[in-house]
Amino acid sequence: MTTPPVCDYEGSDYQTSFWDEGGRAYEDQAEAIALKRLLPQSGKLLLEIGAGAGRNTPRYQNYERVVLLDYSRTQLQQAQERLGENDRYVYVAADAYKLPFVNGLFDGATMIRTLHHMQDAPAVLRQVRRVLQPASKFILEYASKLNLKAILRYLFRRQDWSPFTPEQVEFVSLNFDFHPKTIRKWLKEEDFKLERQLTVSHFRIDIIKRIFPASFLAWLDSLAQFTGNLWQLTPSVFTLSETLSKTEIAPEGAFFQCPECSHAPLEEKPDMLLCLECDAKYAINKGIYDFREPIK
Numbered sequence: 400m401t402t403p404p405v406c407d408y409e410g411s412d413y414q415t416s417f418w419d420e421g422g423r424a425y426e427d428q429a430e431a432i433a434l435k436r437l438l439p440q441s442g443k444l445l446l447e448i449g450a451g452a453g454r455n456t457p458r459y460q461n462y463e464r465v466v467l468l469d470y471s472r473t474q475l476q477q478a479q480e481r482l483g484e485n486d487r488y489v490y491v492a493a494d495a496y497k498l499p500f501v502n503g504l505f506d507g508a509t510m511i512r513t514l515h516h517m518q519d520a521p522a523v524l525r526q527v528r529r530v531l532q533p534a535s536k537f538i539l540e541y542a543s544k545l546n547l548k549a550i551l552r553y554l555f556r557r558q559d560w561s562p563f564t565p566e567q568v569e570f571v572s573l574n575f576d577f578h579p580k581t582i583r584k585w586l587k588e589e590d591f592k593l594e595r596q597l598t599v600s601h602f603r604i605d606i607i608k609r610i611f612p613a614s615f616l617a618w619l620d621s622l623a624q625f626t627g628n629l630w631q632l633t634p635s636v637f638t639l640s641e642t643l644s645k646t647e648i649a650p651e652g653a654f655f656q657c658p659e660c661s662h663a664p665l666e667e668k669p670d671m672l673l674c675l676e677c678d679a680k681y682a683i684n685k686g687i688y689d690f691r692e693p694i695k
């Protein structure tokens with residue numbers, strides 16, 4: 400199966416350079432507030448797609464277990480260091496276009512700051528829907544092209560692409576901004592019922608961030624987030640959806656499936672998983688199930 404290219408974070412210091420030392424305390428706090436508002440009271444098994452170094456994972460306490468999925472092994476290693484030894488967490492290196500799980504396994508999913516790397520977003524949303532049970536919650540964050548800064552830049556002819564048109568814009572290779580209307584259309588097409596939208600990072604403007612403390616901006620943002628159902632003019636939008644159709648629920652004990660041929664179950668050995676259908680073998684390395692490519 401050929402899938403679109405992946406924006407590879409292998410070896411990246413993203414967590415340190417972008418978050419810990421990148422002056423983004425305000426955005427981090429604003430996202431924490433949005434997540435708290437959208438997360439359900441309780442849940443069993445959550446899939447965190449594009450988990451990175453686990454920045455958001457501790458915010459998912461309401462779920463009994465969390466599967467952190469990321470294409471980058473080194474991001475997952477950083478998440479392991481951050482979260483420590485804990486049976487609550489399962490680490491999976493895999494491509495979001497080929498989720499290595501059986502249908503209807505999870506009762507919740509999140510995808511934060513990850514859709515913006517997806518050239519074929521509907522294909523990923525289809526995968527997310529496949530592994531979710533009916534009536535599951537899905538929190539999706541996306542980067543919006545219809546943000547105030549882009550609108551002003553376009554109107555003053557400082558930017559050649561229109562923020563008003565429905566197609567996605569690739570502003571840097573494998574970094575996409577989406578139109579809110581298009582995201583809503585895709586969610587509907589992939590069997591998600593949109594329940595709520597929160598606009599986030601209203602004050603992501605350098606001069607404002609330099610003048611006001613992060614906690615004050617996050618508080619202001621927390622008030623402005625409520626306008627998200629009315630209009631979306633921020634660079635980041637959080638959506639909460641629920642899966643609609645009565646699709647299957649994974650049987651007790653089922654978990655992984657082969658990302659190459661979709662066969663399940665996989666036979667688990669101490670250091671690998673075997674697909675008895677296509678003979679693919681996948682490494683289990685220091686607590687990370689590695690589905691990026693079969694081992695020889």
Ligand SMILES: C[S@@+](CC[C@H](N)C(=O)[O-])C[C@H]1O[C@@H](n2cnc3c(N)ncnc32)[C@H](O)[C@@H]1O
Nearest residue numbers: 408449450451454469470471494495511512513
């Ligand atoms: C901008 S980071 C966000 C990390 C985390 N969600 C956060 O907000 O801190 C995007 C993450 O998506 C992962 N990613 C990109 N493309 C992917 C793909 N096709 N499958 C799985 N993960 C992917 C990257 O490895 C990276 O860790």
